[in-house]
Amino acid sequence: MILLNTLQIAALFLCLLLLTKPVGLYLYRIYETSSPFPLLNRLEGRLLKWCCFKHDEQDWKAYLKSLLVFNFMGIMILFLLERFQGFLPLNPQNFPSVPWDLALNVAVSFTTNTNWQAYSGETTMSYFTQMIGLTWQNFVSASTGMTVFLALARGLSRHPTSPQDIYLGNFWIDLLRSVFYVFLPGAFLLALFFASQGVIQNFSPTLHISTLEGWQELISMGPVASQEAIKILGTNGGGFFGANSAHPFENPTPLTNFLQMLAMLLIPASLTYTYGKITQNQKQGWSIFLAMFVLAILGAFLISCFEAQPNPLLTSFSIDQSLGNMEGKELRFGTLGSAHYASVTTDISCGATNSLHDSFTPLGGMVLLVNMLVGEVIFGGVGIGLFSMIIFIIITVFIAGLMVGRTPEYLGKKIESKEIRFAILFMAIFPLVILVGTAAAVLTPQGLASIQDAGPHGLSEILYAFISATQNNGSAFGGLNANTTWYNLFLALAMLIGRYLPIYLGLAIAGLMVNKKIIHASPGTFSTQGPLFIILLLSVIIIVGALTFFPVLALAPLLEYMNLLQGKGF
Amino acid sequence: MKKDILIALNVSFITLLLTAGLYPLLVTGFSSLFFPHQVSGSLIKDKNGKVIGSELLSQKFSTPAYFFPRPAAKNKGYNGVSSGGSNLGPTSLALIQEIQERISHISKVNSAPIPLDLVTASASGFDPHISLEAALWQAPQVALQRNVSLERIVSLIESMKEPRYFYILGEPRVNVLMLNLTLDHYFGPPGRQP
Numbered sequence: 001m002i003l004l005n006t007l008q009i010a011a012l013f014l015c016l017l018l019l020t021k022p023v024g025l026y027l028y029r030i031y032e033t034s035s036p037f038p039l040l041n042r043l044e045g046r047l048l049k050w051c052c053f054k055h056d057e058q059d060w061k062a063y064l065k066s067l068l069v070f071n072f073m074g075i076m077i078l079f080l081l082e083r084f085q086g087f088l089p090l091n092p093q094n095f096p097s098v099p100w101d102l103a104l105n106v107a108v109s110f111t112t113n114t115n116w117q118a119y120s121g122e123t124t125m126s127y128f129t130q131m132i133g134l135t136w137q138n139f140v141s142a143s144t145g146m147t148v149f150l151a152l153a154r155g156l157s158r159h160p161t162s163p164q165d166i167y168l169g170n171f172w173i174d175l176l177r178s179v180f181y182v183f184l185p186g187a188f189l190l191a192l193f194f195a196s197q198g199v200i201q202n203f204s205p206t207l208h209i210s211t212l213e214g215w216q217e218l219i220s221m222g223p224v225a226s227q228e229a230i231k232i233l234g235t236n237g238g239g240f241f242g243a244n245s246a247h248p249f250e251n252p253t254p255l256t257n258f259l260q261m262l263a264m265l266l267i268p269a270s271l272t273y274t275y276g277k278i279t280q281n282q283k284q285g286w287s288i289f290l291a292m293f294v295l296a297i298l299g300a301f302l303i304s305c306f307e308a309q310p311n312p313l314l315t316s317f318s319i320d321q322s323l324g325n326m327e328g329k330e331l332r333f334g335t336l337g338s339a340h341y342a343s344v345t346t347d348i349s350c351g352a353t354n355s356l357h358d359s360f361t362p363l364g365g366m367v368l369l370v371n372m373l374v375g376e377v378i379f380g381g382v383g384i385g386l387f388s389m390i391i392f393i394i395i396t397v398f399i400a401g402l403m404v405g406r407t408p409e410y411l412g413k414k415i416e417s418k419e420i421r422f423a424i425l426f427m428a429i430f431p432l433v434i435l436v437g438t439a440a441a442v443l444t445p446q447g448l449a450s451i452q453d454a455g456p457h458g459l460s461e462i463l464y465a466f467i468s469a470t471q472n473n474g475s476a477f478g479g480l481n482a483n484t485t486w487y488n489l490f491l492a493l494a495m496l497i498g499r500y501l502p503i504y505l506g507l508a509i510a511g512l513m514v515n516k517k518i519i520h521a522s523p524g525t526f527s528t529q530g531p532l533f534i535i536l537l538l539s540v541i542i543i544v545g546a547l548t549f550f551p552v553l554a555l556a557p558l559l560e561y562m563n564l565l566q567g568k569g570f
Numbered sequence: 571m572k573k574d575i576l577i578a579l580n581v582s583f584i585t586l587l588l589t590a591g592l593y594p595l596l597v598t599g600f601s602s603l604f605f606p607h608q609v610s611g612s613l614i615k616d617k618n619g620k621v622i623g624s625e626l627l628s629q630k631f632s633t634p635a636y637f638f639p640r641p642a643a644k645n646k647g648y649n650g651v652s653s654g655g656s657n658l659g660p661t662s663l664a665l666i667q668e669i670q671e672r673i674s675h676i677s678k679v680n681s682a683p684i685p686l687d688l689v690t691a692s693a694s695g696f697d698p699h700i701s702l703e704a705a706l707w708q709a710p711q712v713a714l715q716r717n718v719s720l721e722r723i724v725s726l727i728e729s730m731k732e733p734r735y736f737y738i739l740g741e742p743r744v745n746v747l748m749l750n751l752t753l754d755h756y757f758g759p760p761g762r763q764p
Contacts, residue, residue, distance in 0.1 A: 184589065247696065330697050
């Protein structure tokens with residue numbers, strides 16, 4: 001088991017390592033050269049003209065304004081699509097309009113790249129809503145993630161020559177290039193491969209069949225492959241079916257399972273190389289990659305060891321538990337393939353699931369919680385993961401500066417009190433929303449009524465929901481009945497705060513940094529590359545990101561583990 | 571602000587057209603051209619052309635002459651209308667009770683310890699596979715019911731076994747529906763039980 005575990009993890013991360021540089025270079029070429037493809041460039045020019053904007057650079061406020069207007073419009077369009085799906089085509093099951101609270105929750109969830117799902121796709125959403133609304137937001141919410149990373153990277157790395165150099169690029173161009181050159185071609189290839197393995201793609205109504213033994217059963221249909229590919233590549237995670245990537249029509253073989261993990265990791269990991277190119281410091285890019293890499297491998301290894309353990313409450317029965325913890329897992333993936341997938345999907349803020357996280361062992365579930373709690377920076381979602389990581393780096397540089405008593409500087413630019421204030425606020429948002437939200441749920445009858453499991457596991461269910469929403473992950477401890485007005489509204493609020501407040505603060509930092517003069521490094525400058533930097537960065541991530549949550553972790557998964565060891569159930 | 575709204579409308583229109591219109595249509599076109607069987611659900615039809623299931627989805631089996639699949643949670647998967655599992659945590663007494671009921675339901679099949687996958691609900695409720703051990707554990711009952719030697723059934727299971735990809739990915743497994751279809755192919759459909 002341990003050998004197999006090591007081999008599976010090694011295969012995944014070796015493939016990732018090999019792909020990081022070529023994909024990172026490709027991304028750099030797309031965003032940072034004026035015409036990535038001469039032929040397509042003329043088409044792009046026409047399109048921009050039609051959309052009536054010029055190739056103007058924007059300062060941070062204009063960039064943020066464009067982003068917010070576009071995202072707000074996305075929420076509105078999605079909300080209306082869901083409310084009117086009963087009157088729209090491609091609805092063979094004749095699903096009625098989605099209730100207003102759920103529709104709002106889903107609209108916010110897909111626009112913020114969270115893809116939290118309080119519904120089951122096959123019994124709620126028409127093919128039209130899934131294909132037109134949700135697939136569309138899968139593309140553009142992922143692209144929005146890319147834009148904020150680009151703006152921050154430019155703000156930190158540009159060399160100003162005059163006080164007017166305050167520009168961070170153009171939001172619309174960054175957005176459209178992400179859609180055209182990154183996500184559309186990538187998703188198309190991935191979708192075809194998924195289809196070859198058995199992922200369905202059709203518009204037939206649900207099949208009513210009579211089985212071999214004569215039982216009446218239903219087979220759900222739909223355009224799944226096209227949505228599945230972008231769900232994975234754009235680190236969205238919203239499944240076509242309720243069972244998400246556990247459904248054989250979404251993830252039919254161990255091979256698709258492997259590729260889904262790789263495709264989730266691909267763009268977030270490659271961006272570290274792109275970042276190295278943009279900042280002209282390739283070693284720093286690799287240092288960041290390595291810090292994320294270590295945490296990702298550690299998580300995957302730990303969780304698969306926990307999931308391979310037998311359940312102490314079942315030892316008295318005449319059963320063979322050598323497969324590990326199989327409740328809520330699919331046999332074709334086994335405990336290893338399920339545990340690795342769960343770890344990857346929480347690392348990178350994707351939220352696609354191929355097993356039921358709620359049924360994981362207490363310590364396995366805690367690995368998932370910690371993966372998200374550290375701030376979705378273990379690669380993180382496309383763009384937004386590295387965006388948050390850069391804020392962590394700024395804090396690390398600040399702490400290192402405090403230790404030696406120098407004004408901290410990053411990439412040759414001085415970091416001053418205003419930037420630090422914003423960075424600290426950025427870090428403080430997450431514990432604030434998560435802990436206050438969880439406490440509110442525990443203290444209200446509406447919050448408590450949705451719990452499925454008694455005992456400490458019930459607290460884990462609520463905690464997981466607020467972490468997942470605030471960190472824009474989207475996976476769930478699915479036992480919690482989240483489709484109530486209370487949860488739909490409060491989780492939507494958590495998703496909005498968790499997405500747009502950090503984006504606002506990060507872009508503000510970019511705006512403050514962009515016009516600072518570059519000072520040449522002296523021997524006293526803290527180097528943001530190499531082993532010392534990696535260790536310091538990892539410590540900051542763990543101390544700042546995870547330790548805040550230790551008390552609540554002790555009350556939920558750790559307490560559950562203690563009870564399990566004593567053979568106590570709830 | 572007005573200008574931003576206008577651009578946002580235009581960009582929404584273009585991205586909708588490409589990502590929600592052209593892209594799914596292209597995927598549908600190409601995939602149904604190259605993989606028509608897979609994209610329509612890997613469906614299995616009987617002699618009369620009636621669909622009896624999908625290679626990728628499990629279905630309910632209760633006749634002892636057939637192998638039975640992993641359980642689906644209450645009202646989920648092949649027991650209901652939507653996919654999913656129990657979501658019960660490892661310390662949940664409801665889970666322990668369900669497993670206990672499943673054990674007492676099938677323990678008469680074979681006195682050896684029951685492989686765990688046969689008493690735990692899958693994540694989708696449609697898990698089409700059981701482990702090799704689970705198939706071998708059920709083999710004596712199927713052999714008895716069909717009046718065939720155990721060796722014959724075991725060699726059939728061995729021949730239907732799906733190994734790990736590249737020796738490392740996934741678990742060795744057997745597809746229950748395909749195995750049962752093969753049984754019917756060789757030994758004929760089971761008669762009504764006495």
